[in-house]
Amino acid sequence: MYDTPVSSVAAPPAQPVPFLDFSRQFASIRDEVMSAIEEVCVSQRFILGPEVASFESAAALACAAPHAIGCASGTDALWLALAAAGIGDSASSTRSTSQHAVVTTPFSFFASASCILRAGARPVFADIDPLTFNLSPAGAKDVLSRHPGTLKAILPVHLFGQCADWDAFTRLQQHHPGLLLIEDAAQAFGATWAGIPAGGLGDAAAFSFYPTKNLSAFGDAGLLTTRSSQIDRRARSLRAHGMTRRYFHDEVGWNSRLDTLQAAVLEVKLRHLPAWTQQRRNLAARYSELFLAAGIGVLTEPGAPRTIADGIVLPYTAPRAQHVFHQYVIRAPRRDDLRAALSAQGIGTEVYYPLCLHQQDALRDLGYRTGDFPEAERAANEVLALPIYPELRDDEQQIVVEAIARFYA
Secondary structure, eight states: OOOSOGGGOSOOTTOSBOSOOHHHHHHHHHHHHHHHHHHHHHHTOOBSOHHHHHHHHHHHHHTTOSEEEEESOHHHHHHHHHHHTTOSOTTOSSTTTOSOEEEEOSSSOTHHHHHHHHTTOEEEEOOBOTTTOSBOHHHHHHHHHHSTTTEEEEEOBOGGGOOOOHHHHHHHHHHSTTOEEEEEOTTOTTOEETTEETTSSSSEEEEEOOTTSSSOOSSOOEEEEESOHHHHHHHHHHTBTTEEETTEESSOOOBOOOBHHHHHHHHHHHHHHHHHHHHHHHHHHHHHHHHHHHTOEEOOBTTBOOOTTSSEEOOOOOTTEEOOOSSEEEEOTTHHHHHHHHHHTTBOOBOSOSSOGGGSGGGGGGOOOTTSSHHHHHHHHHEEEEOOOTTOOHHHHHHHHHHHHHHHO
């Protein structure tokens, strides 16, 4: 769910193409943001002030979801979605004895798995679709067949800003009564599947507004959306220590309230998000055109997969998906050498993610081994995210592509 650490994204003066540059966006909306912050400061209502409810309403509308609940981070939003939906076994003392399990992807940020554990359930991994990098529906179906009765939910991740194949996951849900679909939409605010926005597809969804996200706060912030009034009520209680009335606690919750200042900033940015998203799509299309023109990029389609032996494999968008390009991620031959060469020229890149979740030391006792999920592991060795944000200039894109072309010349 997190991307580049905030402390590392500011470009040094000599860097020709920063991976991110927050100052450009801020300059374009400075007056609006400062005015919104001043209103909060004057009101002195810093926790769950009226701006929080206002942003929740605007976000719910944007996600085509009846309910939206602001919280402290995207990580907390995932936990709230699971806990409020009743997923987790609080009586279990270890992850190995939990009777609740959730299928998810091993190719994601750590929170996709850690929140399942925090809720008292057990992550069960399935491999990814090599075209989209998202959880494979076929892999999830296989896991469901091998774990009858214990799987409570599927948690697909809309990775890099493209929704997972929701048609396929909906079919799985129809064949498994009681199975919930929880969206990890941390990177996908504004993305759609078959015209339905992320956040309005599943039983519940979680968003992150970490500063590097396409819709970003001025610190940590998150959001849960849901179609269920029951999940909505319970999530609002859980985010405030299990209170429905002040100082009366119905259950043990957590302190995960959305700061009013963050809500005010987010509502300002939400008004600009459609235009920013279109700029991201334009930049992604231009990257692909430049790589193809340079003769080093290859496109891939279902039934005709391409590999790094063919060149740089460009991002694929499923026909029913509308990608928001939170990241523009290529598969690159000699990825680590390429990244080092670009860094030496002051061109920022990132690797999301260099190690799969089933290979992480903290999750070793789940019982997985290297080789269990070959597509996820191959992606971890090949992916490279290039600079993409609405304010990125055409000449900067040209610099990036020319530098990559020189590396492979």
